[in-house]
Each structure stands twice: as structure tokens, then as C-alpha cells.
Amino acid sequence: MLETAIAIAFGLFVVAQLLNLYRLLRGPSLPDRVLALDTMYVNSIALIVLYGLSSGSKLYFEAAMLIALIGFVSTVAVAKYMTRGDIIE
Amino acid sequence: MIRKLYPFPTLSVFLLLMWLLLSGFSAGHLVLGMVLATVLPLGTLPFWPNVPRLRNFHKLVLFVLMVHWDIIVANLSVARRILGSPKKLRPAFVEVPLDIKDDFAITLLTSTVSLTPGTVSADISADASRMLVHALHVEDEAVLVEQIKQRYERRLKEIFEC
Amino acid sequence: MDIVIEYITAIFLLIGGVFALIGSLGLVRLPDFFLRLHGPTKATTLGVGGTIMASLVYFSWSEHTLHLHEILITLFLFISAPVSAHMLAKAAMHRELKYREDTRGKPWKQ
Structure with missing residues (x-):
């Protein structure tokens, strides 16, 4: 029962990641690609949590937390770079 | 001490x-x-910038609960719009005049707006008197402005009394 | 009891997956950048939130301790998603990206 649900959820997130990948490759503008990357890191957090669930281990939680922190900082840094041409003024 | x-x-x-x-x-x-x-x-x-004193703790808790409820409702309506035909969408940039002056309260307001019904805050004017909001689908701009002001801004104003 | 917990976990997982998929679908389907911004900021955040809730329920039950660890990720995502959306919207306005013609109102000059 739970295995099936985890498998379905894996499938849904993988399709979501592929759609994000399409937007990342397709563009057309730079902010579009950054938005796609932003969505990809958020979805990868869910994939890691799912993997932790399926293997019954809590260790992956720390990895998910780190990706959340680093992903946010990088999105903000790139967005700032696009508006100002500089990250730290 | x-x-x-x-x-x-x-x-x-x-x-x-x-x-x-x-x-x-x-x-x-x-x-x-x-x-x-x-x-x-x-x-x-x-x-730290000037952080306003929190006056109404129980109102803050109620506000957080209300926002969570709104997030769920917002997601259902946004999901319906995404799955429907994009041609039916009526997007708009809407300017919302701001009454609250405090930086921290404005930050909370913009975050709330971004998380709830089909709206994303896009910019704050330099003197923090207006907020630009992009809406996914809006029939009447005045109603949207009124909703943001009544539902969120008024409550934040009560919470921080600024 | 086991079966109830399993059902709750499964429902959270499915809700999370469906919302994440809808968010990414929005990213692909919608016609301009400002519209695309709406999908990921809301639906994807809730999707990941659902998955994390599932993990919280499951581990709290299997280890017999309240496992609130995961809440931190959700909390962080809920704080950070609007900020990155705001920054990206500003960047898009600065680059004067095209928006659909029937959009009412105008973006500000950056």
C-alpha cells in the first residue's frame, strides 16, 4: 500500500522534473531558466525526502535541508545579478 | 538589564x-x-532595521492560521486555472497603495500576497507607498486591491500597531 | 492503527505529487514569464510541503517520537519561495520581458 503510493509519488515528481527540464532548456529568456532551476531544486528536495521514506532512513533529511538553504541563496544571487549586474554592491 | x-x-x-x-x-x-x-x-x-514591537500575539497566531487556509484555497484555484485553457486567463498588473509603513510588516504583507490567491508581489516603490502585484486572473482590479487591504493589511496593522 | 497511518501518509504523498506536477505543468503551459511565476511559487511549495508532511507522519509513528525535524524545511520553503519569486519578478521587469497583450496595467520601470 505505502510502497505503491511512494512509487506513484516518485513518478509524479519525475514527470514534474522533466517538465522543468524542458523549460530550462527551452528558455526563452534568462529569468525563465532561473525559475525552472528554482523549481527543480524545490522538487529535488521532495525527491530526496521520498527516497528517505522508501529506504526508511532519516539521514537524507540533512541533505534535503542543505539543498533548501543553498538553492534559495543561489536563486536570490542570480536574480540580484540579473537586476543589478552585481551581487554585492 | x-x-x-x-x-x-x-x-x-x-x-x-x-x-x-x-x-x-x-x-x-x-x-x-x-x-x-x-x-x-x-x-x-x-x-537590524527598526523591528516593530509585537503587540498582539494571539492575533498573529490567528493570522498565520488564516494564511495557511488561504494557501490551500489559493492552490486549488490556481491549479484549476493552470489546467484550464490559458486563453481564458485575464492577467493584470495591479498597484496597491500601502498604509503600513514599517519595513518588516511590508515584507510580511508581500510574502503573504505571493503565497495566496493567484497573486505575486512584483515590486515595492522606493518610498514604500505602493506595491505592484501581478495577478494570474482578475475580473475587477478594485475588488482585488480591497481584498488585499481588508484581509491582510488591516490585520497586520493591528498585529504590529504601526 | 498501522493501516490508518499508512493511508494518511499515502494521501499526503499523492496530494504533494499532484500539486508539484501541476506547478511544473504551469511552468510549461502558461504563455509568459509573469504567468509562469505563479505555478512554482504556489503549487510546488505546497507539493513539497505535502511530501514532507507524509515523512513527518510516517517517521513520528514508526519511531514512536514526535519527529518535528521536517517542519523546518517546510517553514524555510514558505519563507523563501515568496522572496525568490519577488526577486525574479524584479529581474524580469528590469529586462523588460514581454507579457501577454491582454494584460491590464503596466510593470514599473526599473
Whole structure:
């Protein structure tokens, strides 16, 4: 029962990641690609949590937390770079 | 004295809770968390803008619950719009005049707007008197502005009394 | 009891997956950048939130301790998603990206 649900959820997130990948490759503008990357890191957090669930281990939680922190900082840094041409003024 | 040691009591309590959540509850972590809750606010004191005093704690809790409810409703309506035909969407940039003046309260307001019904905050004017909002689908701009002001801004104003 | 917990976990997982998929679908389907911004900021955040809730329920039950660890990720995502959306919207306005013609109102000059 739970295995099936985890498998379905894996499938849904993988399709979501592929759609994000399409937007990342397709563009057309730079902010579009950054938005796609932003969505990809958020979805990868869910994939890691799912993997932790399926293997019954809590260790992956720390990895998910780190990706959340680093992903946010990088999105903000790139967005700032696009508006100002500089990250730290 | 105690005021000097803990300039932001709410932040200190929050930091302690975060630390305990992150590393699990034990006597050692409680002590370490309390040290961090004292040192971090003191160390970052020079960077803080003017933080308004929290006046109404129970109203803040009610506000957070209401926003969570709105997030769920917002997601259902946004999901329906995404699955429907994009041709039917009526997007708009809407300007919302702001009554609240405090930076922190404005930040909370923009975050709330971004998380709830089909709207994303796009910009704040330099003098913080207007907010630009992009809406996914809006029939009447005036209704949207009124909704943001009545539902969120008025409540935030009561919470921080600014 | 086991079966109830399993059902709750499964429902959270499915809700999370469906919302994440809808968010990404929005990213692909919608016609301009400002519209695309709406999908990921809301639906994807809730999707990941659902998955994390599932993990929280499951581990709290299997280890017989309240496992609030995961809440931190959700909390962080809910704080950070609006900020990155705001920054990206500003960047898009600065670059004067095209928006659909029937959009009412105008973006500000950056």
C-alpha cells in the first residue's frame, strides 16, 4: 500500500522534473531558466525526502535541508545579478 | 538589564526552538541553544532595521492560521486555472497603495500576497507607498486591491500597531 | 492503527505529487514569464510541503517520537519561495520581458 503510493509519488515528481527540464532548456529568456532551476531544486528536495521514506532512513533529511538553504541563496544571487549586474554592491 | 541582554525576546525564543528542532531535545542542546539564543541577537544587533514591537500575539497566531487556509484555497484555484485553457486567463498588473509603513510588516504583507490567491508581489516603490502585484486572473482590479487591504493589511496593522 | 497511518501518509504523498506536477505543468503551459511565476511559487511549495508532511507522519509513528525535524524545511520553503519569486519578478521587469497583450496595467520601470 505505502510502497505503491511512494512509487506513484516518485513518478509524479519525475514527470514534474522533466517538465522543468524542458523549460530550462527551452528558455526563452534568462529569468525563465532561473525559475525552472528554482523549481527543480524545490522538487529535488521532495525527491530526496521520498527516497528517505522508501529506504526508511532519516539521514537524507540533512541533505534535503542543505539543498533548501543553498538553492534559495543561489536563486536570490542570480536574480540580484540579473537586476543589478552585481551581487554585492 | 534583561532588556539589554535580550533585545529581541521573540527572536531568542524562536532561535532556541529552531535549535532544539534541528538537533533534537537533550540537556546539552538546551544549554547550547540558550547560549545561541543570547549571542546571535546580540551579535546581529547592528544589522537590524527598526523591528516593530509585537503587540498582539494571539492575533498573529490567528493570522498565520488564516494564511495557511488561504494557501490551500489559493492552490486549488490556481491549479484549476493552470489546467484550464490559458486563453481564458485575464492577467493584470495591479498597484496597491500601502498604509503600513514599517519595513518588516511590508515584507510580511508581500510574502503573504505571493503565497495566496493567484497573486505575486512584483515590486515595492522606493518610498514604500505602493506595491505592484501581478495577478494570474482578475475580473475587477478594485475588488482585488480591497481584498488585499481588508484581509491582510488591516490585520497586520493591528498585529504590529504601526 | 498501522493501516490508518499508512493511508494518511499515502494521501499526503499523492496530494504533494499532484500539486508539484501541476506547478511544473504551469511552468510549461502558461504563455509568459509573469504567468509562469505563479505555478512554482504556489503549487510546488505546497507539493513539497505535502511530501514532507507524509515523512513527518510516517517517521513520528514508526519511531514512536514526535519527529518535528521536517517542519523546518517546510517553514524555510514558505519563507523563501515568496522572496525568490519577488526577486525574479524584479529581474524580469528590469529586462523588460514581454507579457501577454491582454494584460491590464503596466510593470514599473526599473
